[in-house]
Amino acid sequence: MAEKPQHFDPLDPAQAERRAEARRRLDEIDPAKQPGAALKDPKRKDWFEAVYALSDGDAVKVPWGNLAAHPYLLDWLARNPALNGLTALDVGCGLGDNAAALAEAGAKVTAFDFVPRAVEWAANRFRDKSIVFRAADLFAPPPEWLGAFDLVHETYTLQALPAEILPAARKALADLVKPGGRLLAIARARDEAQEIEGPPWPLARSDIEAFAENGLVLESLEDIPAGVTPSRHWRAVLRKKL
Structure with missing residues (x-):
């Protein structure tokens, strides 16, 4: 090994x-x-x-196994420190670094991936953190998760999915957010007319704005040029209507 x-x-x-x-x-x-x-x-x-x-x-x-939280998540957490006691869900947790960053920021974190091997790996890495790691499917989550989280975070989950199931993925994410809660989404970005070959499939602005169909209001959308990462990114914060 x-x-x-x-x-x-x-x-x-x-x-x-x-x-x-x-x-x-x-x-x-x-x-x-x-x-x-x-x-x-x-x-x-x-x-x-x-x-x-x-x-x-x-x-x-593991292509995304950098053993460090995503820099745009860390930057957002530094700018938004008031997470103490809030419930947070980390979607597609992989090896667990983003979930650990949310926990270190004070959130009560649940993290999931639909690959059990990934969940086991993450749980073993962060045994000392109060994180609930579970194997689960975004499209069929445990019923008790629906509308349960103050903050739902996803990095690179949407961009890993083909366009045909993006609407269902957006609805599934929105359904997990508590009324008044927020969704934080980080993804590679593209222009509307830009042709892409994936995966991954970078998102267009309209892909983010389409969350409005699921009761989420766009609070901020940052268009981050390549620099810290090799490619352009979106960082979006959306709030669920009360």
Whole structure:
């Protein structure tokens, strides 16, 4: 088994090569990367399970396994410190770093992923945190989660889904937010007319604004140019109507 790093360093040649090789291997088995192939499972569950199964416990081989919270989430938390005691849900938690950042900010955190191996990995990494990790499906969440959270956070979940199920994903996210609560969404960004080949599929502004169909009001939408990350991003905050 490969030595497990404490963080992913893209400037480390050995780590960069392991990630690039894993990315090539995963692209070869990703149905969404095959030209003209129909996606029998738009949620791509088999592929996500393969990511963790093929990693051999090496986070570097997980394309999003940077072993650090997303910088745009950390920046938002620094600007919005009043999370003490609020309930927060981390969607698609992966290896758990974003959930840990929310917990460190004072929130009562539940985090989920639909790959049990990822959930187990995250729970083992953050045993010392008061985080509830669960295996669950965004499109069929536990009933007690509906309308239960002051803050729902998702980073890179929507952009991993094809356009045909984005409306259902937006509704599923909105349904988890408590009336008066907020949704924080972070994703790669694109222009409306820009042609894209995914996955991932960067979101257009209209993809964010469409949350209005599910009772969410856009409070802020930041268009963040490449710099801290290699690509342009959206950071959106939406509030659920009372």
